[in-house]
Amino acid sequence: MSQTIAVIDYGMGNLRSVSKAVEQVADTDDNVLVTDDPRLILSADRVVFPGQGAARDCMDAISEHHLNRAVLDAAHSKPFLGICMGLQVLMETSEENGGTGLLGLIPGKVRRFPADMEIESQRLKIPQMGWNRVQQTRPHPLWEGIPDGSRFYFVHSYYIDPREGDLVAGTTDYGIPFTSVIARDNLFAAQFHPEKSAAAGLRLLRNFINWN
Amino acid sequence: MLAKRIIPCLDVDAGRVVKGVKFIDIRDAGDPVEVARRYNEEGADEITFLDITASSDNRETIVHVVEDVASEVFIPLTVGGGIRTTEDIRRMLNAGADKVAINTAAVFNPEFVREATERFGSQCIVVAIDAKQVSGEGEPLKWEIFTHGGRRPTGLDAVDWARRMVEYGAGEILLTSMDRDGTKIGFDLALTRAISEAVTVPVIASGGVGTLQHLVDGVAEGKADAVLAASIFHFAEYSIGEAKRYMADRGVEVRL
Numbered sequence: 001m002s003q004t005i006a007v008i009d010y011g012m013g014n015l016r017s018v019s020k021a022v023e024q025v026a027d028t029d030d031n032v033l034v035t036d037d038p039r040l041i042l043s044a045d046r047v048v049f050p051g052q053g054a055a056r057d058c059m060d061a062i063s064e065h066h067l068n069r070a071v072l073d074a075a076h077s078k079p080f081l082g083i084c085m086g087l088q089v090l091m092e093t094s095e096e097n098g099g100t101g102l103l104g105l106i107p108g109k110v111r112r113f114p115a116d117m118e119i120e121s122q123r124l125k126i127p128q129m130g131w132n133r134v135q136q137t138r139p140h141p142l143w144e145g146i147p148d149g150s151r152f153y154f155v156h157s158y159y160i161d162p163r164e165g166d167l168v169a170g171t172t173d174y175g176i177p178f179t180s181v182i183a184r185d186n187l188f189a190a191q192f193h194p195e196k197s198a199a200a201g202l203r204l205l206r207n208f209i210n211w212n
Numbered sequence: 213m214l215a216k217r218i219i220p221c222l223d224v225d226a227g228r229v230v231k232g233v234k235f236i237d238i239r240d241a242g243d244p245v246e247v248a249r250r251y252n253e254e255g256a257d258e259i260t261f262l263d264i265t266a267s268s269d270n271r272e273t274i275v276h277v278v279e280d281v282a283s284e285v286f287i288p289l290t291v292g293g294g295i296r297t298t299e300d301i302r303r304m305l306n307a308g309a310d311k312v313a314i315n316t317a318a319v320f321n322p323e324f325v326r327e328a329t330e331r332f333g334s335q336c337i338v339v340a341i342d343a344k345q346v347s348g349e350g351e352p353l354k355w356e357i358f359t360h361g362g363r364r365p366t367g368l369d370a371v372d373w374a375r376r377m378v379e380y381g382a383g384e385i386l387l388t389s390m391d392r393d394g395t396k397i398g399f400d401l402a403l404t405r406a407i408s409e410a411v412t413v414p415v416i417a418s419g420g421v422g423t424l425q426h427l428v429d430g431v432a433e434g435k436a437d438a439v440l441a442a443s444i445f446h447f448a449e450y451s452i453g454e455a456k457r458y459m460a461d462r463g464v465e466v467r468l
Contacts, residue, residue, distance in 0.1 A: 016308045020283050053333040125414045125437055127335060127383060131215045131257055131467040151215060151467045153288060155335045174214060196288050
């Protein structure tokens with residue numbers, strides 16, 4: 001059966017990559033919509049919530065596009081995939097921009113990587129940019145067919161620190177261990193970019209399209 | 213842990229890959245989509261396109277190249293060459309590029325880098341640095357920024373310049389040794405290490421790769437976060453898979 005997948009467009013980030021990757025794995029009669037229209041987001045069968053850039057800019061853009069309600073409703077009611085800032089803004093607050101209030105759907109904070117992390121006497125660069133391993137901390141339909149410890153593409157200087165450990169679905173190590181994936185009911189959100197993570201990323205998107 | 217990245221670089225002129233890519237079993241070695249697809253299959257961690265189109269009539273072609281590649285190759289794409297305005301950046305990002313590399317325009321107008329990172333975010337702004345050693349024998353090592361393919365000196369110290377670009381928001385540095393570019397005798401490791409240790413953001417080493425050991429050296433001695441190479445991959449001397457296995461065997465963390 002054909003379905004509609006909405007990619008939320010609030011002017012933050014490279015939505016072409018996201019929508020092209022979703023189209024690549026969707027069925028031919030599926031409809032991939034890039035939209036900022038709350039009605040279309042609420043009527044879609046699935047919602048992808050991407051995002052790039054600074055926390056405050058993202059929050060401002062979400063407000064300007066009148067999307068707060070639609071994002072929260074979708075995150076409660078249908079298969080919902082957060083990507084990168086689309087994960088971070090689900091938390092309560094971020095240390096970025098001198099402290100930024102976020103959507104508050106998931107209890108916990110967004111923190112900056114410490115400036116002085118070292119591994120084998122080499123300083124770790126910030127942002128973390130590149131392919132890192134994700135340890136699957138529990139089974140989930142979106143992990144199907146993806147070997148535990150697979151590498152995904154990350155670009156970020158901040159990481160989430162959720163208060164409830166049972167939401168964690170994946171962890172990654174970059175000087176410190178951090179939560180790279182959370183999942184709760186119909187919601188799955190990842191710090192990495194599945195749309196830029198070659199075969200593993202496309203498999204995850206495919207799993208999302210099939211997730212019920 | 214985070215893997216060290218291997219990045220093949222393609223020179224594109226008027227929409228065609230030049231400097232002869234010579235895969236044996238590729239239909240059209242001048243087609244950027246086909247070459248990018250091949251590198252993706254081999255396990256490239258990113259792909260960089262350098263637009264060397266001279267004629268302004270053909271400038272638009274790189275946008276279509278990026279669109280076509282981004283529609284079927286799902287790894288990060290960087291575009292450099294001729295990025296001079298925020299409008300240039302916006303067009304590349306909208307076409308599907310993940311990052312743009314700013315080179316000459318940063319030298320002539322450093323504020324452009326600040327403007328670009330404020331508008332689009334540091335994560336997508338790479339500053340490309342072309343450096344040459346200017347210290348003589350027995351003197352402390354010193355490198356200077358050059359423009360126009362290494363012909364024109366700027367008086368800017370390379371290490372100071374890299375630090376300044378990061379202050380202005382650059383999310384990554386693409387460092388090319390103009391002394392080594394095209395020589396196949398290996399990266400300028402002292403330069404790479406000096407820059408990598410001077411900045412907080414990732415550094416991509418470029419210029420001089422001729423063997424797989426050079427890639428290992430760039431990471432192990434040069435402290436680079438990523439290595440960029442063109443000819444050793446284009447001429448199928450080595451596949452990216454071979455390069456990664458060689459690096460992994462020598463203790464470098466790579467994505468296999």
